[in-house]
Amino acid sequence: MIPRYSRKEMASIWSPETKFRIWFEIEAHALDALAEIGVVPKEAAATVWEKGNAAEFDVDRIDEIEREVKHDVIAFLTHLSEFVGPDARFIHQGMTSSDVLDTCFNIQLVRAADLLLADLDLLLAALKRRALEHRNTVTIGRSHGIHAEPTTFGVKLAGAFAEFERARQRLVFAREEVATCAISGAVGTFANIDPRVEEHVAAALGLKPEPVSTQVIPRDRHAMYFSVLGVIASSIERLATEVRHLQRTEVLEVEEYFSPGQKGSSAMPHKRNPVLTENLTGLARMVRSYAMPAMENVALWHERDISHSSVERMIGPDATVTLDFALVRLANVIDKLLIYPENMQRNLDRLGGLVHSQRVLLALTQAGISREDAYRLVQRNAMKVWEQGADFLTELLGDPDVRAALGEDEIREKFDLGYHTRQVDTIFARVFGGDGAA
Numbered sequence: 216m217i218p219r220y221s222r223k224e225m226a227s228i229w230s231p232e233t234k235f236r237i238w239f240e241i242e243a244h245a246l247d248a249l250a251e252i253g254v255v256p257k258e259a260a261a262t263v264w265e266k267g268n269a270a271e272f273d274v275d276r277i278d279e280i281e282r283e284v285k286h287d288v289i290a291f292l293t294h295l296s297e298f299v300g301p302d303a304r305f306i307h308q309g310m311t312s313s314d315v316l317d318t319c320f321n322i323q324l325v326r327a328a329d330l331l332l333a334d335l336d337l338l339l340a341a342l343k344r345r346a347l348e349h350r351n352t353v354t355i356g357r358s359h360g361i362h363a364e365p366t367t368f369g370v371k372l373a374g375a376f377a378e379f380e381r382a383r384q385r386l387v388f389a390r391e392e393v394a395t396c397a398i399s400g401a402v403g404t405f406a407n408i409d410p411r412v413e414e415h416v417a418a419a420l421g422l423k424p425e426p427v428s429t430q431v432i433p434r435d436r437h438a439m440y441f442s443v444l445g446v447i448a449s450s451i452e453r454l455a456t457e458v459r460h461l462q463r464t465e466v467l468e469v470e471e472y473f474s475p476g477q478k479g480s481s482a483m484p485h486k487r488n489p490v491l492t493e494n495l496t497g498l499a500r501m502v503r504s505y506a507m508p509a510m511e512n513v514a515l516w517h518e519r520d521i522s523h524s525s526v527e528r529m530i531g532p533d534a535t536v537t538l539d540f541a542l543v544r545l546a547n548v549i550d551k552l553l554i555y556p557e558n559m560q561r562n563l564d565r566l567g568g569l570v571h572s573q574r575v576l577l578a579l580t581q582a583g584i585s586r587e588d589a590y591r592l593v594q595r596n597a598m599k600v601w602e603q604g605a606d607f608l609t610e611l612l613g614d615p616d617v618r619a620a621l622g623e624d625e626i627r628e629k630f631d632l633g634y635h636t637r638q639v640d641t642i643f644a645r646v647f648g649g650d651g652a653a
Contacts, residue, residue, distance in 0.1 A: 309408030441509035
């Protein structure tokens with residue numbers, strides 16, 4: 216987690232100050248429940264809340280204590296007792312460190328998911344606006360990087376919208392999956408703490424009790440969470456790569472916004488590089504890389520070990536902070552993207568009409584020619600365009616075998632660009648519902 220790729224609100228979720236405040240709330244809510252069932256005095260719970268809420272937890276002091284005791288939760292509890300006083304003896308009754316650590320981690324992941332969902336909404340809004348704007352902007356579709364058949368730029372963006380809408384649905388599920396609480400004590404048996412305490416803490420913090428926590432919350436939940444983040448990152452890279460390819464000088468159908476005063480190269484003043492989407496490609500690689508250690512964290516020893524702990528201290532903040540930054544950056548790229556319909560048309564025309572080859576092929580088969588022979592007839596004319604720079608329509612009209620099956624008007628009709636975009640409204644209705652109506 217470095218400042219260059221961090222946004223303040225997400226980074227603050229992972230600050231020591233936020234973490235210790237959450238730890239305090241977990242302990243204080245547990246104390247409330249213990250007081251309610253008569254295990255500790257209600258006055259003690261009230262005192263802890265009063266003094267804890269008024270306190271500013273001293274991170275340096277907690278670190279100082281931890282250097283001595285070599286235990287972060289004990290260091291925090293020791294510091295808490297310094298300003299709570301004698302009633303601090305009731306704090307952490309029947310609990311274990313994992314109750315605090317795991318519940319806190321899940322709260323942080325839930326809060327991070329809420330910010331990421333807001334980021335996705337921002338991106339989806341930009342994609343929808345630009346897709347509707349360019350629903351009928353015809354461009355060439357490519358397979359293997361080679362011109363295939365016409366589509367529209369709006370359809371490209373509608374596809375990205377649908378993909379990120381799926382991403383949002385997955386993240387909602389992952390958020391729900393990880394929103395659990397464990398206050399079950401050593402090895403998760405509730406031997407020294409009443410299950411009602413866990414239920415109270417969970418309700419107070421917007422979580423659900425973990426059915427079986429074994430002292431730790433099972434890490435399959437976290438593996439799902441970080442895997443979803445990785446998939447979202449892959450979708451970011453897919454769209455970023457599309458922009459990068461379309462910005463190549465030889466293509467130049469779209470371009471990242473180039474602000475006044477911006478410079479593209481220290482050596483070449485003419486450069487306007489797709490630096491934002493290149494950056495997004497790199498950030499996506501990092502977010503994906505955090506999914507694997509999250510999956511490896513699932514296999515802990517017996518009821519608990521802490522091999523997952525060091526991993527999560529890194530991947531929790533790094534994955535969420537990086538993805539938050541990337542989603543907002545991508546939303547801004549799409550929102551300000553420069554789109555050049557005239558270049559799209561120029562590229563469409565580069566292959567002399569070859570993009571209509573399938574229509575001619577199908578027409579020949581419908582005229583009674585076998586598919587193999589029809590393919591041969593179309594391809595031999597198409598290769599003249601590739602190799603000699605000929606015009607596809609002209610070659611077809613001059614081919615006696617083609618003309619024996621199709622009249623001139625029939626052939627010319629197969630070069631109607633509108634044929635390829637006639638179902639755009641159907642696609643938009645599927646993606647955007649009523650908002651996608653023409």
